[in-house]
Amino acid sequence: MEKQPRLLCSQLSVGGRVCDVTLSSSFLSWREVVDSSKKRTAANVYGPLKAAGSHCVPVCEIIAIQETEEDCPSTNVGKWQKVPQNPAGSNQHAFTVSYVERTLKHRWRCSEVTLHCPDRKLCLQWVQAIREQLALLTIRPKRLLVYINPHGGKQRGKRIYEQKVAPIFSRASITTDVIVTERANHARDHLKTEADLKKYDGVVCVGGDGMFSEIMHGLISRTQCDSGVDQSCADETLIPCGLRIGIIPAGSTDCICYATVGCNDPVTSALHIVVGDSQPLDVCSVHQNNAFLRYSVSLLGYGFYGDVLMDSERKRWMGPARYDISGVKTFLSHRYYEGTISFLPADGSVGTPRDKIQCRSGCNICQLPSADKAVYKVEDSISETENKDVWQVIRGKFLAINAACMSCACPRSPKGLSPSAHLADGTADLILVRKCSRLDFLRHLLRHTNKNDQFDHPFVEVYRVRQFRFTPRYQETDSELDLREAEGSSSKHFFTQICREHQACSCAPTHSSWNCDGEILPHGAIQVRVHCQLIKLFARGIEEQSVFEDPSYALCAI
Ligand SMILES: CCCCCCCCCCCCC/C=C/[C@@H](O)[C@H](CO)NC(=O)CCCCCCCCCCCCCCC
Ligand SMILES: Nc1ncnc2c1ncn2[C@@H]1O[C@H](COP(=O)(O)OP(=O)(O)OP(=O)(O)O)[C@@H](O)[C@H]1O
Numbered sequence: 001m002e003k004q005p006r007l008l009c010s011q012l013s014v015g016g017r018v019c020d021v022t023l024s025s026s027f028l029s030w031r032e033v034v035d036s037s038k039k040r041t042a043a044n045v046y047g048p049l050k051a052a053g054s055h056c057v058p059v060c061e062i063i064a065i066q067e068t069e070e071d072c073p074s075t076n077v078g079k080w081q082k083v084p085q086n087p088a089g090s091n092q093h094a095f096t097v098s099y100v101e102r103t104l105k106h107r108w109r110c111s112e113v114t115l116h117c118p119d120r121k122l123c124l125q126w127v128q129a130i131r132e133q134l135a136l137l138t139i140r141p142k143r144l145l146v147y148i149n150p151h152g153g154k155q156r157g158k159r160i161y162e163q164k165v166a167p168i169f170s171r172a173s174i175t176t177d178v179i180v181t182e183r184a185n186h187a188r189d190h191l192k193t194e195a196d197l198k199k200y201d202g203v204v205c206v207g208g209d210g211m212f213s214e215i216m217h218g219l220i221s222r223t224q225c226d227s228g229v230d231q232s233c234a235d236e237t238l239i240p241c242g243l244r245i246g247i248i249p250a251g252s253t254d255c256i257c258y259a260t261v262g263c264n265d266p267v268t269s270a271l272h273i274v275v276g277d278s279q280p281l282d283v284c285s286v287h288q289n290n291a292f293l294r295y296s297v298s299l300l301g302y303g304f305y306g307d308v309l310m311d312s313e314r315k316r317w318m319g320p321a322r323y324d325i326s327g328v329k330t331f332l333s334h335r336y337y338e339g340t341i342s343f344l345p346a347d348g349s350v351g352t353p354r355d356k357i358q359c360r361s362g363c364n365i366c367q368l369p370s371a372d373k374a375v376y377k378v379e380d381s382i383s384e385t386e387n388k389d390v391w392q393v394i395r396g397k398f399l400a401i402n403a404a405c406m407s408c409a410c411p412r413s414p415k416g417l418s419p420s421a422h423l424a425d426g427t428a429d430l431i432l433v434r435k436c437s438r439l440d441f442l443r444h445l446l447r448h449t450n451k452n453d454q455f456d457h458p459f460v461e462v463y464r465v466r467q468f469r470f471t472p473r474y475q476e477t478d479s480e481l482d483l484r485e486a487e488g489s490s491s492k493h494f495f496t497q498i499c500r501e502h503q504a505c506s507c508a509p510t511h512s513s514w515n516c517d518g519e520i521l522p523h524g525a526i527q528v529r530v531h532c533q534l535i536k537l538f539a540r541g542i543e544e545q546s547v548f549e550d551p552s553y554a555l556c557a558i
């Protein structure tokens with residue numbers, strides 16, 4: 001680690017011990033002054049993040065600094081009293097720094113250290129120097145528009161925001177306008193048509209994936225509308241949204257938060273917002289012919305996940321448990337669906353769904369200026385690019401068709417539906433689970449919860465794609481069916497004709513619907529295209545564990 005020029009360096013007292021305290025443009029560090037007669041042990045030189053007597057905080061992870069009002073016991077009343085900020089002749093001059101501390105499982109906490117100075121002048125000098133460094137961090141938001149869904153998850157959104165998040169925003173001097181939604185789509189409509197977005201540096205969503213979806217739809221639609229882009233045209237190049245979105249998890253699955261931060265913890269998310277993190281995210285647009293249907297960032301699932309969602313919507317009153325009940329019920333019903341999937345495979349430079357390269361903070365693949373991303377440059381026409389690539393077509397009977405634009409990791413499945421999917425590479429992983437026995441399907445599902453490879457089954461295929469289309473069999477055109485039936489026998493043709501004309505007939509499975517980030521999409525036939533990095537979150541992707549254990553943190557600037 002390069003040594004930074006020191007901006008300020010003093011001996012201050014921390015917790016009753018004298019420390020050498022140093023501020024550089026990158027770090028604030030304090031190290032206990034050891035008596036030269038006592039030999040330094042390896043533990044306080046090469047320890048972990050907090051080596052004994054030695055601490056180091058990156059300036060970009062300082063939440064706030066404030067002069068401290070010292071508390072000391074009053075001799076008169078035997079109670080603790082505040083000492084005035086500048087008592088003449090007093091040596092109680094201190095400032096408190098709040099900063100990010102990493103704990104287990106990607107969780108962040110707000111820690112504090114109070115540094116005592118010998119006089120007020122020095123104290124003010126420190127406060128000012130640290131404030132000046134913080135002021136240089138212009139990526140940090142100052143004004144936020146917050147939407148709270150009071151009915152998401154276990155209906156705790158409002159309480160979570162008031163008790164855990166608002167105090168952090170206020171400590172970081174972030175001002176907020178808070179809207180508690182009164183109906184579904186309230187936030188979407190407000191963002192789309194009413195909100196004065198120039199006033200804000202970001203939008204915060206308190207709720208689950210469905211609430212996030214509302215905010216995302218509002219922002220994307222507003223951005224396209226303001227730029228004169230028609231989102232109903234499937235080939236249109238969409239304009240990326242300028243404002244970042246922060247997610248305070250308060251839903252039932254919280255997959256988008258979990259897959260971009262590594263946990264579903266409101267305090268961690270609030271701190272990622274305060275430090276001004278930025279994580280671009282791919283967005284799928286879903287069309288039926290030239291009608292825009294929806295956007296999706298996590299799961300687009302037909303068959304199993306569509307049916308789970310459809311059933312679970314009737315059980316909303318159960319809260320998050322509804323998914324488990326509906327999951328078991330759907331699993332037991334073991335329905336499969338027939339149809340045709342065609343897809344445009346991604347360029348090999350973005351890896352493959354089975355390469356075990358997981359998308360992590362600062363991911364190299366998401367930073368590639370790949371051919372996949374070039375496709376979205378305005379000057380490229382989609383038809384030209386498509387000509388270079390070959391669409392692949394797969395027909396069959398499927399228990400599940402899942403497209404994951406990100407890993408879809410969540411507490412139910414900590415590595416997700418597609419553990420190697422990337423947040424911002426311009427692709428989605430298309431997972432096809434063909435008709436198989438209940439036992440085999442259970443084996444596949446179980447692998448979402450353990451370390452085994454869920455794609456290592458003969459009935460599962462997975463492709464990294466930039467676009468795909470699906471047509472359920474009952475919606476195929478006559479020419480598509482003729483083609484398909486030419487592959488089969490003529491007697492089969494006779495029966496399929498009958499089944500097409502009698503949809504309720506029990507000899508053929510009926511149609512499913514799409515689970516689009518937890519919202520039901522009743523349309524069977526859809527066309528999907530991934531838009532690389534269309535939106536940005538207040539997140540940084542999942543941090544490697546080494547960030548938490550890096551000894552250079554403890555040694556920085558020392
Ligand atoms: C045996 C245990 C198998 C456990 C398998 C767990 C797989 C879980 C995979 C979760 C993937 C979530 C993807 C994210 C989707 C979100 O955009 C969306 C909105 O929040 N959430 C859901 O649709 C919510 C979807 C929730 C789906 C829950 C499915 C539960 C299946 C249970 C099957 C049990 C069979 C037991 C047989 C005796
Ligand atoms: N005030 C409100 N009243 C009723 N519904 C609302 C309100 N505000 C938002 N909604 C809707 O509630 C639905 C579910 O919300 P949310 O995503 O927050 O929770 P969840 O479904 O329990 O969690 P998850 O999506 O993570 O599974 C969303 O579709 C959203 O549109």
Ligand SMILES: [Ca+2]
Pocket residue numbers: 282404405406421422423424425426427428
């Ligand atoms: Ca992706």
